[in-house]
Amino acid sequence: MIEVKNLTKKYGDNTAVKNLSFTVEKGRIYGFLGPNGAGKSTTMNIITGCLAATEGQVLINGHDIFEDPKEAKKCIGYLPELPPVYPDMTPYEYLMFVAEAKGVSRDLLYNEVMRVMEATQIVDVADRLIKNLSKGFKQRVGIAQAMLGMPEIIILDEPTVGLDPKQIIEIRELIKSLGKDHTVILSSHILSEVSAVCDYVMIIAHGTLVASSEIEDLGQYLVGSTSTKLLAKGDSERIANSLASLPGVTVKSVSKDEREADDVYEYILEADKNADVRESIFNKMVDIGCTILNMDTKTMGLEEVFLKLTDEEAEVYKAQREAEKAEKANRKKKNKEIAEDKKAKEDKDDGSEYTSLFTVSDSSSDNDDSANNESEEDEQ
Numbered sequence: 128m129i130e131v132k133n134l135t136k137k138y139g140d141n142t143a144v145k146n147l148s149f150t151v152e153k154g155r156i157y158g159f160l161g162p163n164g165a166g167k168s169t170t171m172n173i174i175t176g177c178l179a180a181t182e183g184q185v186l187i188n189g190h191d192i193f194e195d196p197k198e199a200k201k202c203i204g205y206l207p208e209l210p211p212v213y214p215d216m217t218p219y220e221y222l223m224f225v226a227e228a229k230g231v232s233r234d235l236l237y238n239e240v241m242r243v244m245e246a247t248q249i250v251d252v253a254d255r256l257i258k259n260l261s262k263g264f265k266q267r268v269g270i271a272q273a274m275l276g277m278p279e280i281i282i283l284d285e286p287t288v289g290l291d292p293k294q295i296i297e298i299r300e301l302i303k304s305l306g307k308d309h310t311v312i313l314s315s316h317i318l319s320e321v322s323a324v325c326d327y328v329m330i331i332a333h334g335t336l337v338a339s340s341e342i343e344d345l346g347q348y349l350v351g352s353t354s355t356k357l358l359a360k361g362d363s364e365r366i367a368n369s370l371a372s373l374p375g376v377t378v379k380s381v382s383k384d385e386r387e388a389d390d391v392y393e394y395i396l397e398a399d400k401n402a403d404v405r406e407s408i409f410n411k412m413v414d415i416g417c418t419i420l421n422m423d424t425k426t427m428g429l430e431e432v433f434l435k436l437t438d439e440e441a442e443v444y445k446a447q448r449e450a451e452k453a454e455k456a457n458r459k460k461k462n463k464e465i466a467e468d469k470k471a472k473e474d475k476d477d478g479s480e481y482t483s484l485f486t487v488s489d490s491s492s493d494n495d496d497s498a499n500n501e502s503e504e505d506e507q
């Protein structure tokens with residue numbers, strides 16, 4: 128349905144989107160998740176044909192957004208970050224205007240506008256001026272506008288930003304209902320929003336896709352994701368060694384719990400991802416005749432996954448930028464050296480001419496050498 132291939136967008140020196148590739152399939156709700164400045168709006172503006180890419184290709188139902196924008200855009204309804212609503216129009220007037228601009232035929236106009244107003248529940252405010260509506264209702268008008276013409280795909284850029292909690296819940300419900308008849312892509316910097324509304328998540332950080340999966344499979348991106356806290360009674364060295372001998376288990380720490388009896392210790396264990404080691408831990412403890420008082424297994428929550436993924440990316444990004452900077456400085460230094468060498472050579476070859484030239488141009492200077500040096504520095 129949507130194919131994005133090696134998309135890159137540069138704003139001057141700043142690369143906002145880097146070699147991004149992904150596909151969107153029919154009938155699902157996709158979440159485009161990332162911190163502020165990650166490149167979400169840039170990507171959405173390119174996919175919807177509002178912004179040119181520096182490199183790469185976007186196909187909407189097989190139509191290239193850059194080469195065949197008219198056909199491609201017919202498949203998409205878009206609500207940009209700043210909704211394009213006219214404050215001095217009523218929702219009805221505004222939607223009639225947009226429907227006409229989108230090419231809805233005249234005899235269908237009224238029905239189409241009524242359809243989207245009913246779906247977004249704005250019929251009651253259809254004749255008020257948009258500027259007098261609450262932010263939640265303005266956003267509904269924006270979503271209604273995106274639905275006009277029954278596009279297969281609806282793209283919403285941060286649709287709940289700036290809304291109060293009640294409005295957020297209502298808009299999320301509305302988006303879920305859109306998912307019944309449309310393929311939806313929404314962007315957000317709030318993980319809980321994406322996990323509440325979407326089937327599938329793509330996480331973007333610094334213009335790069337760092338994760339792409341079904342919401343429930345997001346944990347696969349973690350290595351060593353389960354940590355087990357064990358409270359056990361017995362010889363701590365023997366217990367630690369026995370636990371460490373279990374395949375896939377690493378003993379991270381052994382510590383004394385002061386509130387418990389002398390031979391009660393706390394063991395923090397880490398297991399390979401996806402390995403459930405609780406049973407083997409239990410059996411091992413029975414084997415060696417020690418008692419488990421408590422066992423608590425924790426998998427990393429979504430919030431932690433998100434932070435970890437975007438942080439890791441930030442680290443890589445920072446390292447890359449620093450390497451680039453160092454290389455640039457190095458290159459500059461080398462160029463300077465080459466220029467100096469060249470200059471020194473030229474001066475040596477034909478020193479008299481330069482000296483006399485500078486003497487003429489800088490009559491106040493009675494020292495030829497200093498004039499020469501100054502001018503050399505200026506050139507760099």
Ligand code: ADP
Binds near residue numbers: 141142162165166
């Ligand atoms: P997001 O929507 O995820 O917050 P954006 O796509 O708006 O991110 O921005 C990505 C990066 O591109 C940011 O570093 C931002 O400062 C930069 N950027 C966005 N728009 C422009 C622009 N018109 N000119 C220059 N830089 C821009």
Ligand code: MG
Binds near residue numbers: 208
């Ligand atoms: Mg944005």
